[in-house]
Amino acid sequence: MGIMRLGYIHMKVTDMEEAKNHYANLLGLYEVKAEGNKVWYKGWDEWDHHSVVLEEGGVGVTKFGYKVEYEDDIAEIEKKAQAFGATVERMSAGDNPEVGDGIRMVGPSGHTLEVYHSMTEYGTEVGTHNPEAFPRHLVGIGAPCLDHALMSTPNVKEQEEFFKATFDYFTTERVDTTLEDDADTIAVWMTNNNIYHQMAVLNGPQGGIHHFAFRLEDWNEVGRAADLMAMDDTPIDIGPTRHGITRGRTVYFFDPSGNRNEVFAGGLMSHRDRPMVTWTADQVGKGIFYHARELNERFTTVFT
Incomplete structure (x- = not known):
């Protein structure tokens, strides 16, 4: 079965301007999209569009996203989650910006977990052709x-x-x-x-x-x-x-x-x-x- 990694986390924050200063200027994440009360970020060594979503209005986690290796893995995980007794629904490409088709489930812990296969590729900050070891102009901590x-x-x-x-x-x-x-x-x-x-x-x-x-x-x-x-x-x-x-x-x-x-x-x-x-x-x-x-x-x- 093809879960490859934790692909993204969607968090709530009380004040977006304060949060942007923290995640962009201290942690050094790159802002890749802003729309309404949400901002999307990635680290400098991540190639997919985003790994962190911030949404203004509260605190805590909204959902986690997990990327699978093969598209068929989504249906397999869906069956296994349903057999376990989890609530599962399909999500369509675009429900999450730059994220493809997948499933959304709520497990025993009460967390919303999304499983997807594709996300728009943004590229790392050093590229894939004869890359440098890190970007020359990292900001703050420069979390990769x-x-x-x-x-x-x-x-x-x-x-x-x-x-x-x-x-x-x-x-x-x-x-x-x-x-x-x-x-x-x-x-x-x-x-x-x-x-x-x-x-x-x-x-x-x-x-x-x-x-x-x-x-x-x-x-x-x-x-x-x-x-x-x-x-x-x-x-x-x-x-x-x-x-x-x-x-x-x-x-x-x-x-x-x-x-x-x-x-x-x-x-x-x-x-x-x-x-x-x-x-x-x-x-x-x-x-x-x-x-x-x-x-x-x-x-x-x-x-x-």
Whole structure:
């Protein structure tokens, strides 16, 4: 089955001008379209038209978009989602600007998930013919691409099973209350390729989002990103630090509307035969923030 990656995330913001300053001038995303109360963005190393949609009017996530490898994959995923009991409807090319035909579904977590095959190709900022390593005139952090997101739901296990059944995801790491077979699941990290986690699911509000993340190259870029956040008085939630889970390097911070962002570098590669890692609740501080080994209250309570 052909889910290739998380293709886009559609977020709500309270003030578009403040949001544009944050996503364009701090994160360094490129504005590719503006219409009504929405703006579309891409990172400099993304070739499809957009990966982030901002819509003025509230906070939190509106929907996620997933790109498949083959057009026939859409019908296959539709059947699997319906068999699981999800609400599924067809969407037509143009329902989302520059996005082709696909399906729209609501899974157990209450999130709207869209699956599509084609999006207008915009091209990377360095092109595909003898390209440079990066654009000469990056703005701010210069985030190259969207990386992953963490959604919330009170029933993590059910959403985990949904992703396995419909998207062919597998779990790379998890946090359970204990190591017993009947343990409650607090969080899972999931993928279907070598990216260690395309989506994570955390125990929290139904239909909520904890954060969405942009990939950076290395630890130095993560540190530089934190410096730029300090220069702009951007609220930092935690970091720079390292995760025990995923082993990635990270800074968590907030956009002006209160949506949590992350910049993320490094981390493990996934393989289907790699043994799944299980963390227990008493060690979750080490798992999330490897250096401090404790969670701050804001990190565990703020969702949008």
